[in-house]
Amino acid sequence: MKTNLLEFDLAGLVAFCESLGEKRFRAIQIYRWIHQQGASDFAAMTDLAKSLRFKLEQNACIEPLKVASEHRSKDGTVKWLFDVGDGNAVEAVFIPEDDRATLCISSQAGCAVGCRFCSTGHQGFSRNLTAGEIIAQLWFAEHSLRRSSGTTERVISNVVMMGMGEPLQNYSALVPALRTMLDDHAYGLSRRRVTVSTSGVVPMMDRLARDCPVALAVSLHAPDDVLRDHLVPLNRKYPLRELLDACVRYLASAPRDFITFEYCMLDGVNDRAEQAHQLVDLVRAALPGKSWCKFNLIPFNPFPASGLSRSPPPAIDAFAEVLSHAGIVTTVRKTRGDDIDAACGQLAGEVRDRTRAAERMASRRTISIHRAKARTFDCKEADIG
Numbered sequence: 001m002k003t004n005l006l007e008f009d010l011a012g013l014v015a016f017c018e019s020l021g022e023k024r025f026r027a028i029q030i031y032r033w034i035h036q037q038g039a040s041d042f043a044a045m046t047d048l049a050k051s052l053r054f055k056l057e058q059n060a061c062i063e064p065l066k067v068a069s070e071h072r073s074k075d076g077t078v079k080w081l082f083d084v085g086d087g088n089a090v091e092a093v094f095i096p097e098d099d100r101a102t103l104c105i106s107s108q109a110g111c112a113v114g115c116r117f118c119s120t121g122h123q124g125f126s127r128n129l130t131a132g133e134i135i136a137q138l139w140f141a142e143h144s145l146r147r148s149s150g151t152t153e154r155v156i157s158n159v160v161m162m163g164m165g166e167p168l169q170n171y172s173a174l175v176p177a178l179r180t181m182l183d184d185h186a187y188g189l190s191r192r193r194v195t196v197s198t199s200g201v202v203p204m205m206d207r208l209a210r211d212c213p214v215a216l217a218v219s220l221h222a223p224d225d226v227l228r229d230h231l232v233p234l235n236r237k238y239p240l241r242e243l244l245d246a247c248v249r250y251l252a253s254a255p256r257d258f259i260t261f262e263y264c265m266l267d268g269v270n271d272r273a274e275q276a277h278q279l280v281d282l283v284r285a286a287l288p289g290k291s292w293c294k295f296n297l298i299p300f301n302p303f304p305a306s307g308l309s310r311s312p313p314p315a316i317d318a319f320a321e322v323l324s325h326a327g328i329v330t331t332v333r334k335t336r337g338d339d340i341d342a343a344c345g346q347l348a349g350e351v352r353d354r355t356r357a358a359e360r361m362a363s364r365r366t367i368s369i370h371r372a373k374a375r376t377f378d379c380k381e382a383d384i385g
Ligand code: SF4
Pocket: 111, 112, 113, 114, 115, 118, 119, 120, 121, 122, 163, 164, 165, 166, 199, 219, 384, 385
């Protein structure tokens, strides 16, 4: 079986080339052809000796993901659905803005964390993506966008690991993919422009700080453990106190001097002004006397059967006002790509519905609804992706 070279960071590709009797500089040439030029064919690598190209043809391949669909929004957002086999699909979303062009990519097919408000969480967990499948989303999007806009310049300026899956539960594939994003021989993105978003896998946050410290976003969504236990079930394992301590530790290695907290605004669930005041107290207690975090408030992006509502704009504004008044930088995410279901998990959910996943999830949802009732909550489900 041929080795897919998209699986490798530079160190891995050097080791592979050495196994073929080739030197490190050959690996750098190949790495640049793949990631900077978008080559998928060894014949295009014209500065490699014919004998090496032949050796590569015999032993290796550059295997992209299969594109199941592409949706383009009126606002420039592009969403791709990639078929990763066995009825599974993952999504990547390109979001152009005035000062940046961000690609949001996936780390797993489905997700085991099961956040109550998340379309992906409703689909359950299928499998981890490989490093090659993670980086292939960036490889495809970057070079496809260059072709469609007729440029040879870099298009994507930022990458966020905020699509399907919990990246820190797929750590061994995540780190080589991150290294390729950062490598000057590949995409050359700065650490500040690559963000890993986690629901709070505390031990892996510490490892990421040591192994590959990129910008960190944490899905918070609640100001206390009781509500967060329900919205983000991982909180039962790593409660808020432990999570915030890990965030403070991460700051010592982080490329930015703040952590971003993502907070999905759910009407009547977590959007009251008193809950904003609780959040202020929470972050101040974690690191007194320092402005160390910012909040990104995300209006819930409805998906079929979620049963949840987006907080009304005045409630979001009032919530943001409390945080801002306390000196915390607070932004409200613009909703993008509403016309193409750009919230992560929505298109993939439709694919999986055709593979009987809907039945499996319906039974899981019944169980979770019973649990929710037992805990006397009236929480619904939303999507942040
Ligand atoms: S919000 Fe993220 S961690 Fe939670 S279920 Fe969805 S994909 Fe998983």
